[in-house]
Amino acid sequence: MWRALARTTWRAAANDCGSPGFRFAPSTLTQQQLRHSKASKRYTTNTNTSTAPPHKIRIGIMSVEKPKVVFVLGGPGAGKGTQCSRIVDRFQFTHLSAGDLLREERSREGSEFGNLIEDYIRNGKIVPVEVTCSLLENAMKASGKSRFLIDGFPRNQDNLDGWNRQMSEKVDFQFVLFFDCGEDVCVQRCLGRGQSGSGRTDDNLDSLKKRISTYNNDSLPIIKFFEGAGQVKRIDASPDAEQVYGEVEKILVASGF
């Protein structure tokens, strides 16, 4: 019942939160709406007043559970998406891949960000957080669900700062699932994925060199930051997918999921 209530309320909060940043639909992201969303940070209504504990949000006279969020991080090709699909099959999580959302936005007819996203993806660079975070927030609201695996985000300091500004008060962050995998294995997996017809414009050696370098320089420090805060569950992602999932399952069960 609580889950149902949280679900309803997340949607209600989404539709009713007083922040213009909440009003645009995922299929209609525009520069103007992003500017609006950024400006709204200065006057967003804070619904979480002092009477609600941190994992709850106050909506009118009610306090309800905030949606739970697990960040899923690791190198390119470490197996994040593969493991997220398995987690979704067993646990009540909704999987949101930041990369998938960006690719979708890139392909959306009329998107103002299509060319920018393609350039960032092909060159392994990290798209400005205003775009990614808005896509994530919109997808969360559109799902109406209350438990999320956010895959491949936050990847740098800009991502983390933007998330903290826009989302940290609205969700109940749990921990980072970190899929730790050697560079060579990651590269081989991505090349294999490209050869099996992924159609991704970044599953090639040239893009992979850039992606790995971005991961080492920008993303690993973020994982280390969470580690320092005791918020990382590390998993050796080099064994086969079945074995890796065995470890994931143990962690999620031990964490109460």
Ligand SMILES: Nc1ncnc2c1ncn2[C@@H]1O[C@H](COP(=O)(O)OP(=O)(O)OP(=O)(O)O)[C@@H](O)[C@H]1O
């Ligand atoms: N444990 C594993 N052992 C061998 N191959 C794997 C394993 N996990 C995933 N793969 C394969 O490696 C490729 C990359 O996996 P996946 O897409 O899940 O990685 P990812 O971390 O989500 O990648 P990216 O960050 O690039 O989106 C896929 O072809 C997948 O089938």
Ligand SMILES: O=c1ccn([C@@H]2O[C@H](COP(=O)(O)O)[C@@H](O)[C@H]2O)c(=O)[nH]1
């Ligand atoms: O938060 C994000 C997530 C992804 N990107 C860009 O997309 C590609 C592909 O991401 P995958 O997670 O491998 O699907 C990544 O290399 C970035 O260029 C991003 O900018 N921000």
